[in-house]
Amino acid sequence: MLTIQGLTAIYPDKTKAVDGIDLIVNDGESVALIGENGAGKTSLLLAVVGVIESLSGVVEIDGVRLGKKTAGEIRKKAGLVFQNPDDQLFMPLIYDDIAFGCRNLGMPEDEVKARVADVLDRLNIAHLRGRSPLKLSGGEKRAVAMAAVLAMNPSLLMLDEPTAFLDHRARRSLVETLKKLSQTKIIATHDIAFAAEVCDRAVILKDGKIAVDGASSLLYDEKLMSDYRLEAIAKG
Amino acid sequence: MKNATKNLYALEQLSAGGTCVHRLHPLVKLMAAAVFIVTVISFDRYAPMRLVPYIFYPMILTALSETPHSMLLKRVFIALPFCLFAGVTNVMFDTAAAFTVGGVAVSYGAVSLVTILIRMYLCVMAVLILVSVTPLSEITGEMRRLRVPNIFIITLEMTYRYIGVLLNEAYSMITAYRLRGGNKKGVDIRDMGSFAGQLLIRSLDRAERVYNAMACRGYALQNTLRRSRRLTPGDIIFLAVVLILCATFRLVDVNRLIAAGIFGGV
Structure with missing residues (x-):
């Protein structure tokens, strides 16, 4: 379970990225973070894993409170898939990239191998095992970036704009994959239709604060969505 | 490139x-x-x-x-x-x-x-x-085991990884420059200063994002000794x-x- 209380986070240039957020995400829930550009979606995800500094407030995952000493423990529990997979894939081989996190967790090589094989199979990308990230399509890169995080078996999976750069087919495949995953999910996205399909709860952010928190059916409410400069999903 | x-x-x-x-x-x-x-x-x-x-x-x-x-x-x-x-x-x-x-x-x-x-x-x-x-990760892992000072190992790892980042950024910038640069074959000498400056800033920015991604997957600058076979x-x-x-x-x-x-x- 993720518990966030009064979280305020700042960037090194002192820009306030997240401002007094309170949020509880229960095990198995899928939450969509919606909001216009600069609303604080990515910043909130980065603050949860301690990449950007928290000025005040509490982040707790499965009973572990985020702090300087516990950042490693928190990052075992919460996996973040970055918006741009190129930022995440930096090893010469897909295998090594997926194994990177497991190796950092100190797993023996046999277990690393088994985890990588399992996650490659689950995401149907076993054929990419020996390839270089430089030679992949956008959809393949996205799948590998997700595999790299899933291999660490986090209890909380966070995805930042997962449908960016994806064509219709790759997007569909991502929807199916995410629906199969049992982890708790937080998905920051502009793709409202995607959010409605994958998530059962939606949180609208504005200026670093939570403006609305409710069932994903609110994504169909034209009046509410237009109030936050968002486009509702057309009914029917 | x-x-x-x-x-x-x-x-x-x-x-x-x-x-x-x-x-x-x-x-x-x-x-x-x-x-x-x-x-x-x-x-x-x-x-x-x-x-x-x-x-x-x-x-x-x-x-x-x-x-x-x-x-x-x-x-x-x-x-x-x-x-x-x-x-x-x-x-x-x-x-x-x-x-x-x-x-x-x-x-x-x-x-x-x-x-x-x-x-x-x-x-x-x-x-x-x-x-x-x-694999480089295994080489650096064994160097840590041999007690080679961590600063050398981190420098080696980062340099090796970031050369690619720098090249990728330079490639994107040169492509964008060429597309709007008429028939110019390379980067014009008068644009070279701002080009190099931008390349450095963009590379630093990208390198920071890459580092954040590494940190999110458990990479720490201190010793991370792995179990060796x-x-x-x-x-x-x-x-x-x-x-x-x-x-x-x-x-x-x-x-x-x-x-x-x-x-x-x-």
Whole structure:
């Protein structure tokens, strides 16, 4: 379970990225973070894993409170898939990239191998095992970036704009994959239709604060969505 | 430039192979390469012939690991100008005659140039073979185990990773520049300052995002020792053979022995 209380986070240039957020995400829930550009979606995800500094407030995952000493423990529990997979894939081989996190967790090589094989199979990308990230399509890169995080078996999976750069087919495949995953999910996205399909709860952010928190059916409410400069999903 | 990025990591991609050399313990491969390099460097600069037996090390390992020799040679040539420059200055200043061939005097400088070139070939090949049969993460892991100062290892890891980041950013910027640059072939000299500045800033920004992604997957700047697999008898035999041969060729002048065998004493 993720518990966030009064979280305020700042960037090194002192820009306030997240401002007094309170949020509880229960095990198995899928939450969509919606909001216009600069609303604080990515910043909130980065603050949860301690990449950007928290000025005040509490982040707790499965009973572990985020702090300087516990950042490693928190990052075992919460996996973040970055918006741009190129930022995440930096090893010469897909295998090594997926194994990177497991190796950092100190797993023996046999277990690393088994985890990588399992996650490659689950995401149907076993054929990419020996390839270089430089030679992949956008959809393949996205799948590998997700595999790299899933291999660490986090209890909380966070995805930042997962449908960016994806064509219709790759997007569909991502929807199916995410629906199969049992982890708790937080998905920051502009793709409202995607959010409605994958998530059962939606949180609208504005200026670093939570403006609305409710069932994903609110994504169909034209009046509410237009109030936050968002486009509702057309009914029917 | 895109090709440069691909070429940069092409050698390490070979490390995923499954030959007997790939299967050796990374510590053994690292130690063998280190011993080989130290031994090669330890020879006198006027004794190029003593280095000849060491050519078997890269030859045998290249063949066993099925590493394309041309791929390695291309990279050896990158180091060639630097060594030539160092060697040519020897030719200019060390002009005393070492011996004569057909009446032509060969200077000590020329002999040392040959030694430098052979040394360079052997050392660069040893490093390239190590990289082509061992993933960098395993090499740095074993370096940590050997208590090499962490700052050196981090610098090595980061430099290696960020060269690709820098090249990728430069490629994107040059493409964007060309698309709006009319018929310009390269970057105009008056745009070079802002181009270089932007490249640096963009690379730093991208490098920070890459680092964040690494940190999110448990990478820490402090020591992260991984559990290493056990040494097998094959690993120990390989290391022992390399150590014995390196020491033998260092202590015994094999060329002289062979010549003595053929000509009955020289």
